[in-house]
Amino acid sequence: MGASDPMLSMDGVSVEFTNGGGPLDIFGESETVRAVSDVSLDLGEQETLTLIGESGCGKSTLGKTAIGAQKPTSGTVRYRGQDIWKAKRNAGDVSISFDEIRHSLQIIHQDPGSALNPNQRILTSLMLPLKKWYPDLGREEREERIHTLFERVGMSPPGDYLNRYPHQLSGGETQRAVLVRALLLNPDLILADEAISALDVSLRVEMMDLMLELQDIFQTSYLFISHDLSNARYIAEKSGGRIAVMYLGEIVEIGTVEEIVENPQHPYTKALQWATANLYEDDAEAEFPLRKIDVPDPTDLPAGCHFHPRCPKAREVCRQQHPERVHANGDKENYARCFRADENHEYWDSPEITDE
Numbered sequence: 001m002g003a004s005d006p007m008l009s010m011d012g013v014s015v016e017f018t019n020g021g022g023p024l025d026i027f028g029e030s031e032t033v034r035a036v037s038d039v040s041l042d043l044g045e046q047e048t049l050t051l052i053g054e055s056g057c058g059k060s061t062l063g064k065t066a067i068g069a070q071k072p073t074s075g076t077v078r079y080r081g082q083d084i085w086k087a088k089r090n091a092g093d094v095s096i097s098f099d100e101i102r103h104s105l106q107i108i109h110q111d112p113g114s115a116l117n118p119n120q121r122i123l124t125s126l127m128l129p130l131k132k133w134y135p136d137l138g139r140e141e142r143e144e145r146i147h148t149l150f151e152r153v154g155m156s157p158p159g160d161y162l163n164r165y166p167h168q169l170s171g172g173e174t175q176r177a178v179l180v181r182a183l184l185l186n187p188d189l190i191l192a193d194e195a196i197s198a199l200d201v202s203l204r205v206e207m208m209d210l211m212l213e214l215q216d217i218f219q220t221s222y223l224f225i226s227h228d229l230s231n232a233r234y235i236a237e238k239s240g241g242r243i244a245v246m247y248l249g250e251i252v253e254i255g256t257v258e259e260i261v262e263n264p265q266h267p268y269t270k271a272l273q274w275a276t277a278n279l280y281e282d283d284a285e286a287e288f289p290l291r292k293i294d295v296p297d298p299t300d301l302p303a304g305c306h307f308h309p310r311c312p313k314a315r316e317v318c319r320q321q322h323p324e325r326v327h328a329n330g331d332k333e334n335y336a337r338c339f340r341a342d343e344n345h346e347y348w349d350s351p352e353i354t355d356e
């Protein structure tokens with residue numbers, strides 16, 4: 001690993017799924033969905049990034065690809081400089097094994113119960129990964145680690161919770177137990193895929209606070225996935241992290257809270273703001289920010305800018321050209337994929353679209 005390698009680095013990552021066309025498909029037709037399209041992204045130590053976007057825009061697929069649980073169709077994903085899929089194939093110069101990579105990149109799901117065996121007491125479910133990854137630890141030491149972490153996440157006395165079965169815990173308790181399970185492995189990154197969505201609103205804030213507090217202690221990076229801009233804003237504000245907005249497989253805008261929430265460039269980010277009523281009460285009367293509500297068929301993406309059929313600012317050029325990343329003021333990491341972010345683009349002389 002080079003000293004300057006980011007903890008996680010994705011370069012030109014695309015993920016395609018082909019459905020149908022198999023021997024049992026009587027029509028013999030196959031359709032390809034580009035769930036993730038040309039995403040390049042670096043995540044540093046103790047960094048927090050929240051992915052937001054509508055259902056089906058590719059957030060989970062991108063998250064899974066980041067932690068090595070989904071193979072990209074093209075592009076590379078590197079953990080501390082090691083190509084994850086070369087490590088998986090054990091091809092060439094592998095400095096970090098695939099097992100070690102998967103151990104360092106953990107996931108918490110929306111349905112935390114699915115991570116715990118319903119027929120096992122919580123203690124047994126938590127002991128197993130410790131036994132697997134830290135075989136030198138004795139039983140007592142393993143139990144001690146689990147007890148300490150349960151105290152830390154407010155589940156005290158730990159014995160009261162650890163002897164229960166998953167169905168005997170509340171949603172918030174289960175989510176904390178699963179967080180402990182991930183933290184026990186000392187991961188460099190936790191992918192929290194809609195991890196708080198199923199909780200009551202009051203518990204959501206508590207859980208976000210807890211995760212961010214533990215981030216300092218465990219020096220973990222987080223990749224949060226949320227469909228809710230107000231949660232993304234809360235996390236990014238508290239952690240000083242970034243927000244990435246996805247639309248039909250692409251990151252269309254990425255930046256800090258100031259960039260994404262206060263001063264968005266992309267009309268799609270503005271539409272998400274509009275939909276998050278409590279964030280923008282002043283704009284409640286503002287014009288509806290989409291020309292069409294329906295999301296295009298992901299197996300048949302529109303030419304040009306994929307957002308143009310819904311974009312109230314679309315012009316002819318948006319039908320013809322696909323926007324590149326426009327970085328503001330020489331910023332290397334953050335950008336918007338919209339012609340409007342470039343004040344010199346031919347977009348400004350292009351006629352408005354009137355007929356779609």
Ligand SMILES: Nc1ncnc2c1ncn2[C@@H]1O[C@H](COP(=O)(O)OP(=O)(O)OP(=O)(O)O)[C@@H](O)[C@H]1O
Nearest residue numbers: 017019033035054055056057058059060061062298
């Ligand atoms: N295993 C799969 N096989 C085929 N298509 C898939 C598969 N996984 C995801 N897709 C498709 O890829 C696209 C992106 O899905 P993904 O679940 O990543 O989106 P998402 O933004 O996480 O959505 P949600 O918020 O509903 O979970 C969707 O069109 C989905 O139907």
